[in-house]
Amino acid sequence: MSYPQQPAAMYPQQPQPPQPKKRKKWPWIVGGFVLIVFLFAAANGQETTTPSAESGTEAKSAGKQKSPEAEQSNAGGVTRLEFGETHTWSGGEAITVSAPEEYTPSNQFLQAPEGKRFVALDVTIANKGDDEYNAMSTKLTAQHNGQVAQQNYAAGDTLPDVELPPGGSTTFTSVYEIGEEAGKLQISVQPNPFAAETVYFSGQF
Template sequence: MTMPAPPSGQSPWGPTPAGFQGPPPQMTQPRNGLGVAALVLGIAGVVLGLAVFLFWMSWLPALLALVFGIIGLGNARKGLATNKGMALTGLILGAVGLLLAVGGGVFTVTKVTEITDDIRAEVESAEASAKASASAEASASAAAEAARNLEFGETYTYENGLKITVSKPQPYVPDDYVLGHAKGNKAVQVIVTAVNDGTAKVDFKTGLPNVSDADGADAELLIDGSGRQKVLTGNLLPGKRAVGKYAYSLPPGAADRIQVEFSPDVMEYDDAVWTGPVK
């Protein structure tokens, strides 16, 4: 037995019960994550940027905040996000953080350059000063050395006021009883005059001159019994004068010129040197 067909437009199962509706439309979750990230990264970028020497750490969060802020604003305009203000704030903070990063970089580079220039200038100044000092010392040493090299008859003055003069050597005739004089040699007398123009006494500890012949060999000190020789020794008081007389034996082939070195005390004074021909 077949059932009659339902009228047109009606369900074969009969009318739908009253109060029954289909499932509600599903709500889309707002995409607020980028706006939040932009705000957090923007704050981090600004904080790091304010610490000038951390600028190299601030540019990345600031740049990300700028990017996330732009995307978050786009989502808000499309209705996909509800935190437009947060995204905008993150974008602004990201831009500020980038400016701070750039400014910090420029500031740091400028300061490092200034410090480097200052250090370089100090080093160059120190080197120039050291060179000038070394040059001055060398000049002073050369001048002092030149001042200590004299001709016979000239006077050398020490810093304490002691003046030493070596007269031009004179021929010397030893008596019959003589030591240090070989037959055929030429004997010469060296006279050393000391004047104390200082304020303190001077102690002569090494009052013997060192004499070299024309060949540079040490001349032999001549000693005889004539009593004409006198060694500078003892103390020379301020304002006083003393004379030392010495005789030396020179080989005939090197007796035309001699060099005399003298110092009151080799441990305390530099030697002064006199050179010149022998009469």
């Protein structure tokens, strides 16, 4: 005995449970990379750059105070120092101008003219660079009370024709004719006539 077949509609198909969606991993990877870049940039942002008077170049410093020389260099872009201080150029030429002293020639015929006097300064040059340096390349000028001070070539030393190897140094004396009245004495220094940076040593004398 055969039974009639029931239509398929009488037995509805059971719904399948929803499959969980797979989470994509790439947003987490990108987010982690962005976070690393941000932390690295924030760490580098704590460093500041300040000019270095001794080198004439910029040096990195992390929260350190500027040296007096660096602050003086920032004033109008001009480096002004007191007598007795030292400045080092980017080429390694380190030059010191001593405190001025009164100079009286022993020869009575070489005395300063009336209303004038002589001042002597010792200039020390040290070669801190990697190449040889001839001290004769140094250029000096002098002013006193705003007036040009002429060098007395009959006293002191002329610019020494001395070749300084790395680590070498030499000292010579320059004598200038200035007025009798006390005032500001200023000596400008360049390691060579074509140097981009000029340093000014000054003080009352």
